[in-house]
Amino acid sequence: MNEGTVRDRIQVLVVEDDAPVRWRVCDALRGAEEFAVEEAANLAEARQFLSANPVRVLLSDLRLPDGSGIDLIRAVRQKYPEAEIMVISILGDEESVIAAITAGANGYLLKDAFPADVVETVRDLVAGHSPISASIARFIVRHSQGAGRSQATTALNTAKLTPREIDILWGIAKGFSYSDIADHLGISRQTVPGHIKNIYRKLEVNTRGEAVFEAVQQGLIKL
Template identity: 35%
Template sequence: MARVSGAVRVLIVDDDPLVRAGLSLMLDGANGIAVVAEAADGDEVPAAVDAHAPHVVLMDLRMPRVDGLTATRRLRGRAGPPEVVVLTTFDTDENVLLALRAGASGFLLKDTPPQQIVDAVLRVAAGEPMLSPTITRRLMERVATEAGSYERARAALSGLSPRERDVVLAVARGRTNAEIAAELLMSVGTVKAHITHILTKLNLGNRTQIALLAHDAGLA
């Protein structure tokens, strides 16, 4: 997805009308964010995206007809998809992994403080993933134990140049583009170019999936 200029356009997807209303009220009043549409189920997402062109989708997991995981996978299969932040009450390890591997750029709980939700929307719109700290710790423990993941990840990363591997490691540590540039003594534009090349080489959808692969490979 191209980086956002102007207000970040947000689509809220949740089957609870009170949750949608609360999120809309909170986000639409935040500087730099505009809530452009709401949807009550995952099956409404494609039409809402076509009609309103959001930059970020706040996605619930549990919905009656099409769940958030399925809706996220369908979005990632489209050209130029919006970024997805999963916002849910269910934080099991399996849900986190499935959401991130489906292409979500962030995973937050519904009891996350409002400012952190606002920050997450702005961060993923800028191309940087967002996970709550507790989820990050548990995720790292989980991916390290998945059978076969280490060998597959090492094989996938073997085709990268040493500089690209440095960038992968920095992404896995949660560094922003500016922090990576300062750490590796390169421009922010060069960092962005490296990340684009890495995504293409590894056939991945976003930075979060780069981080997952790095942790699978034991690099971080």
């Protein structure tokens, strides 16, 4: 790659305190030659980099050890109005979603997205799109329409999942392995993936994080 091509690469800053997650995201992006990737484990490191370097794309967690990613999003949006900003988080609470988007985030994906999906998402951001996971998009629509959930609606949604599926969903939310869930419920480990597939279908989601987010929003489980 020649010097001109290097200069033309898209500067990405990944801010994430969970080292394995940060490494996975950075490695995925570094595998795409159009990106130049820097990483930070906290707000202080991110601010130090941004004080001397412009950034085209910011990928940031919301809960950092020394403060809120919301503040970083707001600062980057003010300093670099043309920057593309995506939140990567395991959080699924309403305040985080709305606050991040209000502060200037263009996209919001849950933390367990596959590396290839992260790369495609950043490409979509740079192309001017606003990728948001399906479950979060549904919440934003409900929120913008002022649609609160009544007890009757919650009861209806709860009925979509069987008691066994709700137990398995709670295990997923707590980070248990398939074997742990099977042992706890006294079922075969081989049956757990089938239950999880049914949960995804009923909740209309594709990942563990989205399933947990949607279940919490519907009142199916409490964390």
